[in-house]
Amino acid sequence: MEMLLYGFSTIANVQCLLLIILGVATGIVFGSIPGLTATMALALFLPVTYSMRPIYGIVLLIGLYIGGISGGLISAILLKIPGTPASIATTFDGHPMAARGEAGRALGIGIVYSFFGGIISLLALTFVAPTIAQIAVKFSPFEYFSISVFAITMIGSLAGNNIWKGLASGVMGIVLSMVGMAPIDGYPRFTFGMYQLDAGFNILPVLIGLFAVSEIFILAENKHKQVSVKALDYKMKGFGFSAKEFFDQKWNLIRSSLLGTSIGILPGIGGAISNMIAYMVAKRQSKYPEKFGTGIMDGIVASETANNAVTGGALIPLLTLGIPGDATTAMLLGALTLHGLTPGPLLFKNNGDIVYGIFAALLIANIVMLIVEYFGLKVFVKLLAIPKSVLMPIIIVLCVVGSFGLNNRIFDSATIIFFGLIGYLLQKFRFPLAPMILGFILGPIIETNLRRALMFSNGSLVPFITNPISGVFIVLTVLSMVLVVYKNIRGLKKAA
Numbered sequence: 106m107e108m109l110l111y112g113f114s115t116i117a118n119v120q121c122l123l124l125i126i127l128g129v130a131t132g133i134v135f136g137s138i139p140g141l142t143a144t145m146a147l148a149l150f151l152p153v154t155y156s157m158r159p160i161y162g163i164v165l166l167i168g169l170y171i172g173g174i175s176g177g178l179i180s181a182i183l184l185k186i187p188g189t190p191a192s193i194a195t196t197f198d199g200h201p202m203a204a205r206g207e208a209g210r211a212l213g214i215g216i217v218y219s220f221f222g223g224i225i226s227l228l229a230l231t232f233v234a235p236t237i238a239q240i241a242v243k244f245s246p247f248e249y250f251s252i253s254v255f256a257i258t259m260i261g262s263l264a265g266n267n268i269w270k271g272l273a274s275g276v277m278g279i280v281l282s283m284v285g286m287a288p289i290d291g292y293p294r295f296t297f298g299m300y301q302l303d304a305g306f307n308i309l310p311v312l313i314g315l316f317a318v319s320e321i322f323i324l325a326e327n328k329h330k331q332v333s334v335k336a337l338d339y340k341m342k343g344f345g346f347s348a349k350e351f352f353d354q355k356w357n358l359i360r361s362s363l364l365g366t367s368i369g370i371l372p373g374i375g376g377a378i379s380n381m382i383a384y385m386v387a388k389r390q391s392k393y394p395e396k397f398g399t400g401i402m403d404g405i406v407a408s409e410t411a412n413n414a415v416t417g418g419a420l421i422p423l424l425t426l427g428i429p430g431d432a433t434t435a436m437l438l439g440a441l442t443l444h445g446l447t448p449g450p451l452l453f454k455n456n457g458d459i460v461y462g463i464f465a466a467l468l469i470a471n472i473v474m475l476i477v478e479y480f481g482l483k484v485f486v487k488l489l490a491i492p493k494s495v496l497m498p499i500i501i502v503l504c505v506v507g508s509f510g511l512n513n514r515i516f517d518s519a520t521i522i523f524f525g526l527i528g529y530l531l532q533k534f535r536f537p538l539a540p541m542i543l544g545f546i547l548g549p550i551i552e553t554n555l556r557r558a559l560m561f562s563n564g565s566l567v568p569f570i571t572n573p574i575s576g577v578f579i580v581l582t583v584l585s586m587v588l589v590v591y592k593n594i595r596g597l598k599k600a601a
Contacts, residue, residue, distance in 0.1 A: 135172075138188060159445070173189065178192050218354075314521040379412055424463070
């Protein structure tokens with residue numbers, strides 16, 4: 106606590122506070138625009154911090170990080186287009202709520218639980234970071250494989266009424282994730298002689314295409330249908346929900362925070378997975394799973410709590426071991442190195458003022474995020490007043506620019522059109538998009554760690570069972586599959 110107070114004294118000046126506010130506000134803008142992400146915001150501002158004092162540059166990037174992750178909920182709820190990969194699951198219940206005139210309430214729920222997710226992960230970062238990191242670093246390819254396979258079995262929770270269409274969508278995602286160079290040996294697959302496909306499909310163009318471009322195609326098809334916008338004249342006290350509703354979500358909040366923090370600690374997984382897994386677990390644990398996807402509070406709480414809990418979780422291996430948890434914290438690693446700081450155990454000893462200054466900046470950035478987004482509610486909701494004929498061309502331009510800016514390749518801009526058509530066709534034939542995204546994200550993780558594990562064990566499958574953590578998740582995977590089949594058979598019997 107003494108060091109934490111010292112951290113607050115390190116950033117207790119006007120310059121640091123203004124930089125945090127600037128970072129959060131800018132991050133929210135980047136997060137809310139489809140095609141732009143928190144990672145892109147940090148990449149653009151990283152050179153700006155070079156001439157600053159280390160603590161000034163770091164707090165600016167922390168503000169961008171927090172604002173960028175949270176900002177994705179705005180477009181996810183209002184436009185059904187996730188601003189960042191971390192807000193995919195927010196669209197499932199956020200947009201249906203906005204469509205029936207509760208945009209302000211949906212945004213209020215997302216904002217509050219984004220804040221609490223960030224705060225709970227900050228507590229984990231502050232008090233148990235070294236212990237948690239020591240456990241996480243012992244994870245071998247066996248554990249990563251088993252956890253990822255367990256996560257893929259949760260496709261059943263996202264499949265909707267037709268488990269087979271959900272599975273087909275998930276398999277399609279896994280197949281598309283295999284395009285490009287194979288992990289380990291680098292052999293090109295499914296490239297059809299196109300060198301542009303050697304690197305495979307990047308998650309950002311895939312996400313933009315499936316959710317943003319496909320939505321534009323659907324709106325263009327239904328352009329003659331009048332859509333009434335009820336969200337403009339909403340009246341809302343506070344954040345749109347009562348104290349009773351808040352306490353009813355306490356277990357959802359705690360569970361999703363722990364899931365987000367834990368997933369954030371594991372390198373290479375990040376917010377794109379955390380929000381979907383938290384959503385699926387919330388649906389499975391719910392007394393009314395059939396209401397998920399229709400616009401209920403529980404879905405927004407799970408998604409937004411988990412994706413913001415990743416922020417603190419991903420910083421745990423970064424600061425204690427020098428291992429970035431995701432692409433965004435890799436940018437923060439670059440910033441620390443740029444300023445002559447070496448993440449790892451000695452960072453706490455040699456640069457305690459910087460470390461605890463980061464903790465203090467995270468707390469202030471989360472508070473600033475809550476305030477900025479709350480007072481911006483009325484502005485955000487006014488997006489719905491913009492005619493779709495004006496708004497959608499602007500969005501498609503931003504999507505193309507965002508995808509091009511990722512690797513400076515025209516091919517990535519063409520990719521969003523390709524996946525837009527896939528997303529449009531899937532929705533036309535009532536195939537769910539969420540399993541496809543889950544399969545696309547988890548496919549490379551499963552394949553890479555399977556091959557690494559088999560190389561490590563000389564082709565033996567026994568360690569997958571005998572390693573305690575891996576064995577537990579293999580058992581959970583089997584139980585999850587049995588449960589999904591049982592529910593599907595029971596549902597068919599009821600329908601008959």
